Amino acid sequence: MTKKVRNFSYMLLIVMVLLSACAGGQATTVAPVEESTEAPVEESTEAPAVQEPVTIEWWTVSSEEYTEQVQRDLAAAFESTHPNIKVNVTVLPEGGFSEKMTTALGAGEGVPDVAFFWDNNWFPEALDLRPFIERDNFDTSMYIPGFWKTRALWNDTVVGLPLGVGAQFVMYNKDVFDEMGVTYPSEDWTTEEYLTKVAQLNDPDQKRWGSDRPRRPFRALWFNYGPDVRLYSDDSMIVDGYLNSPGSIAAYIWAWDLVDTGATPTPADIEVLGTEGTGPIDLFMAGRLAMATLNQGHMLNALNAGVNFGIVPEPGVAGNERFVNAWSLTSSIWKGTEHPDEAWTFLSWWVGPEGQRYLMENGNLFPSINSVLNEYEDADEEYAQAFFKVLELTQVSEWRNAHPCNSTVLRAVGDVWDKIMFGEIERDQIQAELDAIVPAAQESLDECRERLGG
Amino acid sequence: MLIDWRSMSFRERREALQGYLSISPWVIGFLFFTLVPVLVSVYFSFTQWTITSPSEWVGLHNYIRMFTQDPLFWQALKVTGNFVLISVPLKLIFGVALSLLLNLKVRGMNLYRTIFYIPAVISGVAVSLMWIWLLQPDTGVVNTLLALVGIKGPGWFWDPQWALPSVALMSVWSVGGSAIVYLAGLQNIPPHLYEAAKIDGAGAWQRFWRITIPLLTPTLFFQLVVEMIESFKVFTQAFVITKGGPLKATYFYLYYFYEEAFQNFNMGYASALAVVLMVIIMTATIILNYTSKHWVYYAAEEEATK
Numbered sequence: 001m002t003k004k005v006r007n008f009s010y011m012l013l014i015v016m017v018l019l020s021a022c023a024g025g026q027a028t029t030v031a032p033v034e035e036s037t038e039a040p041v042e043e044s045t046e047a048p049a050v051q052e053p054v055t056i057e058w059w060t061v062s063s064e065e066y067t068e069q070v071q072r073d074l075a076a077a078f079e080s081t082h083p084n085i086k087v088n089v090t091v092l093p094e095g096g097f098s099e100k101m102t103t104a105l106g107a108g109e110g111v112p113d114v115a116f117f118w119d120n121n122w123f124p125e126a127l128d129l130r131p132f133i134e135r136d137n138f139d140t141s142m143y144i145p146g147f148w149k150t151r152a153l154w155n156d157t158v159v160g161l162p163l164g165v166g167a168q169f170v171m172y173n174k175d176v177f178d179e180m181g182v183t184y185p186s187e188d189w190t191t192e193e194y195l196t197k198v199a200q201l202n203d204p205d206q207k208r209w210g211s212d213r214p215r216r217p218f219r220a221l222w223f224n225y226g227p228d229v230r231l232y233s234d235d236s237m238i239v240d241g242y243l244n245s246p247g248s249i250a251a252y253i254w255a256w257d258l259v260d261t262g263a264t265p266t267p268a269d270i271e272v273l274g275t276e277g278t279g280p281i282d283l284f285m286a287g288r289l290a291m292a293t294l295n296q297g298h299m300l301n302a303l304n305a306g307v308n309f310g311i312v313p314e315p316g317v318a319g320n321e322r323f324v325n326a327w328s329l330t331s332s333i334w335k336g337t338e339h340p341d342e343a344w345t346f347l348s349w350w351v352g353p354e355g356q357r358y359l360m361e362n363g364n365l366f367p368s369i370n371s372v373l374n375e376y377e378d379a380d381e382e383y384a385q386a387f388f389k390v391l392e393l394t395q396v397s398e399w400r401n402a403h404p405c406n407s408t409v410l411r412a413v414g415d416v417w418d419k420i421m422f423g424e425i426e427r428d429q430i431q432a433e434l435d436a437i438v439p440a441a442q443e444s445l446d447e448c449r450e451r452l453g454g
Numbered sequence: 455m456l457i458d459w460r461s462m463s464f465r466e467r468r469e470a471l472q473g474y475l476s477i478s479p480w481v482i483g484f485l486f487f488t489l490v491p492v493l494v495s496v497y498f499s500f501t502q503w504t505i506t507s508p509s510e511w512v513g514l515h516n517y518i519r520m521f522t523q524d525p526l527f528w529q530a531l532k533v534t535g536n537f538v539l540i541s542v543p544l545k546l547i548f549g550v551a552l553s554l555l556l557n558l559k560v561r562g563m564n565l566y567r568t569i570f571y572i573p574a575v576i577s578g579v580a581v582s583l584m585w586i587w588l589l590q591p592d593t594g595v596v597n598t599l600l601a602l603v604g605i606k607g608p609g610w611f612w613d614p615q616w617a618l619p620s621v622a623l624m625s626v627w628s629v630g631g632s633a634i635v636y637l638a639g640l641q642n643i644p645p646h647l648y649e650a651a652k653i654d655g656a657g658a659w660q661r662f663w664r665i666t667i668p669l670l671t672p673t674l675f676f677q678l679v680v681e682m683i684e685s686f687k688v689f690t691q692a693f694v695i696t697k698g699g700p701l702k703a704t705y706f707y708l709y710y711f712y713e714e715a716f717q718n719f720n721m722g723y724a725s726a727l728a729v730v731l732m733v734i735i736m737t738a739t740i741i742l743n744y745t746s747k748h749w750v751y752y753a754a755e756e757e758a759t760k
Contacts, residue, residue, distance in 0.1 A: 099716070102505055102506075106505040121506055121719045122506060125506050268590055272593065414702075418699055422701070447523075451502060
């Protein structure tokens with residue numbers, strides 16, 4: 001028996017040695033390749049002969065705003081004016097981009113030189129762009145201020161440049177409003193007006209609802225209820241008095257009243273009849289929703305389908321500041337890049353006026369640069385003007401970017417929202433329910449803050 | 455099993471080597487794609503790691519938090535436990551029932567077997583999307599048919615009371631896969647046992663309980679373990695259909711794990727969750743294995759002891 005154990009141990013040892021040797025062999029074969037691609041470039045910069053172009057890796061995704069072909073053409077256009085830089089484009093499916101980036105960043109190798117850094121957790125891995133901005137006198141004031149603030153700045157550094165803009169707003173069907181004799185909403189309309197119009201526009205005989213429902217609390221409409229309507233305090237320390245503030249309770253009660261009208265589709269209706277994840281554009285275009293909270297992509301769909309619509313911001317509360325759920329794609333350079341100068345040259349061109357203009361003219365991008373946005377072919381049309389005005393509102397994401405524990409805390413307190421959406425709570429129980437979840441929310445916040453280093 | 459090479463002939467050594475070479479792809483695959491990730495997960499379960507920053511050793515902190523401060527862990531465990539208790543018996547009963555039907559001698563049986571097996575190979579996401587349509591409360595096929603006979607159907611996935619049973623019911627959809635395994639077990643039962651029982655006057659029901667079920671217990675045991683493990687790992691339905699709701703009625707363990715690992719990037723804690731699930735499944739399997747001595751009948755073993 002002892003002999004058998006000894007033999008087995010020897011065998012196991014040999015196998016492990018062999019396997020580790022194989023693994024080691026792989027690593028050593030990879031390393032020289034990386035070095036060999038880099039070395040000639042460095043040498044060639046010193047040599048007076050023809051300079052070898054530097055290849056940078058660019059990971060992107062294909063979307064309705066910019067297809068794969070448009071982006072490959074964009075890279076070719078860049079290369080034609082920058083012969084010393086070659087851009088190797090990798091277009092990934094949107095669904096798999098995050099996983100691939102997270103894995104690469106975690107491993108610290110195989111990360112592209114330039115890519116979207118759309119996840120806040122990736123920001124520590126982005127190259128600080130301030131030295132390049134300063135060196136080249138790159139004009140950052142060309143970007144719409146809200147998007148620069150929310151998508152480029154992080155912890156006193158510049159982690160990227162904002163590509164394109166998007167926002168949510170209420171689209172209303174003018175034909176339905178006219179048919180029902182309801183006046184169009186104005187850009188300063190209130191949540192109370194919203195409830196009134198929803199009830200007026202609802203028409204079960206026509207299988208038409210007055211509007212959709214918000215998908216979750218503590219976004220623009222909630223923020224419109226006042227500065228204390230947040231999940232927690234601005235310093236990420238306290239939940240009590242924010243999550244359950246009078247303004248927050250009022251916002252939840254408004255949601256309860258909206259559900260109570262019976263004039264909105266249930267979550268089940270939306271799941272089956274609405275477009276997955278992005279808002280009920282199908283229901284809106286089919287005339288089954290008189291109003292819906294949608295985005296600029298939906299706006300273009302409705303425009304192409306010939307729907308007679310108007311655009312207003314989400315309703316607010318008289319006297320309070322108004323917010324918008326808006327976004328832009330943070331486009332960054334990996335801090336481990338071996339070609340920072342070339343990566344910056346490409347990034348500042350791609351997300352600068354030339355690149356964004358190209359994507360607007362050849363795709364469906366709405367640029368984050370005001371001067372280029374105003375070149376939009378329908379810039380003078382009513383719908384475009386209304387959309388541009390929405391972009392000027394204060395962004396919810398300003399708050400979200402600075403508070404990465406938002407989703408963690410929201411998950412801990414999601415039951416009250418579900419209860420309202422499924423009609424499992426009375427109106428006068430809302431305050432007690434919110435008070436009751438404060439301890440759990442505080443615990444979640446404390447855990448998250450501690451995990452992220454305070 | 456260990457072998458003594460020195461006592462073996464050249465031919466025996468060659469055969470043994472061929473054997474080891476044959477299983478080496480599996481062994482290497484197991485080492486690299488199962489054992490190493492498991493060991494790495496165990497290590498990371500003692501760390502705080504957000505992927506993009508270096509991991510920090512925190513000892514038992516993740517486990518202490520999980521058991522003493524995390525209501526979501528207990529909620530996910532409760533929901534998953536309930537799901538196992540509902541879905542495993544359902545799948546066993548329907549699997550055996552289907553295999554009995556597929557064992558009948560009727561024309562075109564191979565076609566029926568193929569048809570019932572097809573759901574087992576369809577992607578879980580596609581199946582989930584299909585069930586969303588089938589069980590939609592107002593316009594879905596199921597409630598529309600129920601309405602025709604005067605029954606108001608429930609809200610299914612969108613009703614906190616019905617969401618978990620709905621997912622369990624949906625899991626029965628792919629029972630054709632396990633029915634094929636039962637069918638193999640059924641066809642291993644010697645026909646002469648049924649003939650002898652018939653001659654002794656046993657009815658169909660008695661033959662089923664006294665012959666079919668006892669001789670099928672090894673297959674039932676195997677399927678019980680496999681279905682139990684599968685049920686603990688339920689994820690796709692929550693991810694595609696319910697997002698863990700409504701009111702966390704379908705907040706399954708792996709869905710919680712997914713949120714922690716890939717949405718919050720809380721990899722250390724997620725690894726601890728994975729380790730605990732592994733321990734739970736291993737414990738349940740050991741318990742089932744222990745109880746099997748009392749109810750699983752191995753005819754071959756009995757023959758050997760005679």
